[in-house]
Amino acid sequence: MDAYESMPTELRLAFPLVISGFKGWRNEQILLRIEKAQREGWLIYLGYIPNSDIPLLYSAAKVFCFPSNYEGFGLPVLEALQSGVPVVCSNNSSLPEVAGEHSLFHDAGDVEGIRSQLEIALCSDDLRKHVIEQGITHAKRFSWEKCAQKTMKVYKELNQL
Structure with missing residues (x-):
């Protein structure tokens, strides 16, 4: 929201x-900011x-935009890429591998970096077209079938120990 x-x-x-997701608990200050931004017309919760x-x-x-501090895999990023949506996300944990080299990366707490990349992604039509094409191609590297095959391979290797 700051960015x-x-x-x-x-x-x-x-x-x-x-923004979507549960309201959660202990987030009264965030909810007040969301309400204010909604009144100003630049945020939809x-x-x-x-x-x-x-x-x-x-x-x-x-x-x-996915400014996460840590991700086990980053499924929302992959889903966005598969949907033809440019991705702006953190450069930590699994996200660089999942998002691919054509996504826009930032440090999770870098408000200025997030803002800059969001502006680029929203305003540069040439970049958007390229990033969308490359993102869809990159996302094809991942599938539940490949995940299942690799999981079975690990189970078989462990079974042989």
């Missing part, structure tokens, strides 16, 4: 930040989204 709020007003109003509706959310996105 998005620091972008030019015209850009924020043209492309509102959309959807709350919980059922899994069946998530592809609709990706298909409507201009960019997907």
Whole structure:
């Protein structure tokens, strides 16, 4: 929210930040900021989204931002790439491998870096086209079938010990 709020007003109003997920607990201050941003017209809070509706959310996105401190795999990043959405995400844990070299990376806490990359992803049509094409190609490297095959391979190797 800090990164998005620091972008030019015209850009924020043209492309509102959309946030989904449970409200959780102990987040009264964040919820107050969300309410304020909604009143100002640059943020939309959807709350919980059922899994069946998530592809609709990706298909409507201009960019997907994932400033995570740690990820085990990064499935939302992969889903965004498969949906043809440019990705701006953290450069830690598994995210660089999952997002691929054509995504835009930043340190998780780098507000200025996130803002800059969001502006680039929203405003550069040539970059967007290239990143979308490369992201879809990169995402094809991953599948549940490959995951299952590699998991079985590990189980078989462990069984031989």
